[in-house]
Amino acid sequence: MIEFRGLEKAFGAKVVLRGVSLTVRDGETMVIIGGSGTGKSVTIKHVVGLLEPDAGTVAVDGQVVSELRRRELTALRATVGYVFQFAALFDSMTIADNVAFGLRRSGAMSEEQIRERVTESLRLVEMAGTERTMPAELSGGMRKRVGLARAIALRPKYLLYDEPTTGLDPVTSAVIDELMIRTREALGVTSIVITHDMRSAYRVGDRIAMLYEGRIRQEGTVAEIQQSTDPIVRQFIEGRPSVHAEDVAAPGAPDAVPAAEGSQP
Amino acid sequence: MLAALGRRSVGITELFGHLGHFVADTLRAVPDVRTWGRQLFPMMRRIGVDSLPIALFIAAFTGIVLALLASYTVTAAVPLYFVGALVGKTTMLELGPVLTGLALAGRVGANIAAELGSMRVTEQVDALETLAYDPHAYLVLPRVMAGTLMFPIIVAFAMATAIFMGWVAATTLLPITTAEFLRGLRLFYVPFDVTFGLIKSASFGFVITMIGCFLGLNTRGGAEGVGDATTRTVVYSAEMILVLDAYWAITLLRP
Numbered sequence: 001m002i003e004f005r006g007l008e009k010a011f012g013a014k015v016v017l018r019g020v021s022l023t024v025r026d027g028e029t030m031v032i033i034g035g036s037g038t039g040k041s042v043t044i045k046h047v048v049g050l051l052e053p054d055a056g057t058v059a060v061d062g063q064v065v066s067e068l069r070r071r072e073l074t075a076l077r078a079t080v081g082y083v084f085q086f087a088a089l090f091d092s093m094t095i096a097d098n099v100a101f102g103l104r105r106s107g108a109m110s111e112e113q114i115r116e117r118v119t120e121s122l123r124l125v126e127m128a129g130t131e132r133t134m135p136a137e138l139s140g141g142m143r144k145r146v147g148l149a150r151a152i153a154l155r156p157k158y159l160l161y162d163e164p165t166t167g168l169d170p171v172t173s174a175v176i177d178e179l180m181i182r183t184r185e186a187l188g189v190t191s192i193v194i195t196h197d198m199r200s201a202y203r204v205g206d207r208i209a210m211l212y213e214g215r216i217r218q219e220g221t222v223a224e225i226q227q228s229t230d231p232i233v234r235q236f237i238e239g240r241p242s243v244h245a246e247d248v249a250a251p252g253a254p255d256a257v258p259a260a261e262g263s264q265p
Numbered sequence: 266m267l268a269a270l271g272r273r274s275v276g277i278t279e280l281f282g283h284l285g286h287f288v289a290d291t292l293r294a295v296p297d298v299r300t301w302g303r304q305l306f307p308m309m310r311r312i313g314v315d316s317l318p319i320a321l322f323i324a325a326f327t328g329i330v331l332a333l334l335a336s337y338t339v340t341a342a343v344p345l346y347f348v349g350a351l352v353g354k355t356t357m358l359e360l361g362p363v364l365t366g367l368a369l370a371g372r373v374g375a376n377i378a379a380e381l382g383s384m385r386v387t388e389q390v391d392a393l394e395t396l397a398y399d400p401h402a403y404l405v406l407p408r409v410m411a412g413t414l415m416f417p418i419i420v421a422f423a424m425a426t427a428i429f430m431g432w433v434a435a436t437t438l439l440p441i442t443t444a445e446f447l448r449g450l451r452l453f454y455v456p457f458d459v460t461f462g463l464i465k466s467a468s469f470g471f472v473i474t475m476i477g478c479f480l481g482l483n484t485r486g487g488a489e490g491v492g493d494a495t496t497r498t499v500v501y502s503a504e505m506i507l508v509l510d511a512y513w514a515i516t517l518l519r520p
Contacts, residue, residue: 045391048394048395049394050391050394050395070293070399074397074399075397077394077395077396077397078397080395081395082391082392082395084388084391084392085388086387086388088387088388088389088391088392089389089392090389090392091387091389101396102396102397105300105396105397105398106397107299150392150396154396
């Protein structure tokens with residue numbers, strides 16, 4: 001279980017998180033939605049100790065991350081897979097070496113076992129046969145899949161996805177969503193997915209939490225979020241430019257988008 | 266103006282505080298031999314062996330110029346074999362380590378800052394950490410150790426090259442024989458000259474690589490941040506080389 005309690009974080013004068021409290025239960029996929037720059041990535045970076053909170057805590061299986069010693073933090077990180085927004089593959093290494101990188105760190109597996117695990121992980125994300133390829137030779141979607149393979153190679157208990165479908169075409173996004181669902185089913189991981197892609201959120205999430213102005217505005221099941229009456233939540237999930245539905249310019253109004261030629265009655 | 270001065274002082278104090286933390290974190294990574302050990306030899310090749318051509322190039326021309334400057338400076342009252350003494354002494358004590366250090370501040374320091382800065386802004390350093398690697402053990406320690414160990418070796422080669430080219434210039438362009446040049450070279454030579462030059466160059470290797478790693482890993486922003494870290498590494502390294510040069514002279518050469 002991952003628990004955020006009153007998490008606060010500022011960078012200089014810019015306050016990003018103002019008391020985020022959220023519980024992610026074992027086995028579920030929690031999707032955190034919110035506009036760009038609302039601190040979604042900042043929130044999950046606290047889970048693996050990439051950032052230290054100014055106030056509040058993040059606890060993973062009861063261990064408060066910011067209070068862990070270096071060795072304990074290393075042990076915790078070995079149980080958490082992190083899929084970065086732009087994959088963050090090591091560009092001087094082949095795909096196989098990227099996926100094997102974390103496995104070599106533990107020293108618990110032979111090279112033969114590592115090779116097998118790399119092949120298996122790449123097959124799981126439908127990237128088998130790319131072992132000798134360099135990251136620069138792959139498309140954005142393929143890099144994200146390799147990023148996922150690298151994260152799951154360690155067989156983590158938790159998976160954190162930072163905007164896994166951002167910048168991808170709808171078909172590739174659907175493939176990534178499918179992979180996330182399949183990974184959860186195959187490995188039984190608990191996941192946090194950061195996204196502002198609502199189609200993806202509905203598809204992969206068990207529960208959804210919306211981050212707004214540094215706090216959790218609403219959390220609930222997918223159905224509860226879809227039926228939310230909160231105007232801020234509705235604006236976001238419907239992708240409206242204004243909080244109030246009536247503010248959306250009616251066809252023919254001065255601010256309305258002109259209709260396509262030939263569609264006039 | 267007083268407020269600006271205060272802010273600047275606080276900024277500098279903070280920078281040294283962060284640098285102190287950074288060095289302490291690097292020292293704490295020393296027991297993690299399994300991580301940095303595998304990186305050390307490739308780094309020694311990259312930082313050391315690959316830097317030899319530029320170091321030797323600079324040393325060769327320095328040697329030629331030194332021989333000619335020495336002959337130009339000595340008057341009829343001073344025997345011409347003093348050219349050998351001047352070439353040897355200045356190369357071993359000062360120009361070998363300092364010129365090589367300044368050149369490598371550009372080549373090695375800038376390379377480290379740009380590489381680690383790019384890794385930082387593309388989240389590769391974060392990825393390292395999430396895969397349970399300590400960036401100080403994997404990235405910093407091998408570079409700093411390679412710099413500290415390899416700089417004296419590069420400088421030793423540079424000293425030899427400068428003296429050799431000084432001899433070539435003296436015997437071909439000046440009315441000096443090999444025997445006279447060697448006589449001058451041996452005249453004021455003490456083994457400590459070489460030791461002094463090598464101690465200095467080890468300290469230059471340490472600070473250049475440490476500054477490159479520190480500024481590289483603390484890069485913020487995108488390409489502009491990487492460029493800024495690279496430039497600052499070269500400037501700070503050059504400044505630190507001159508400060509250390511004075512420090513070692515005061516500490517080890519004062520009678």
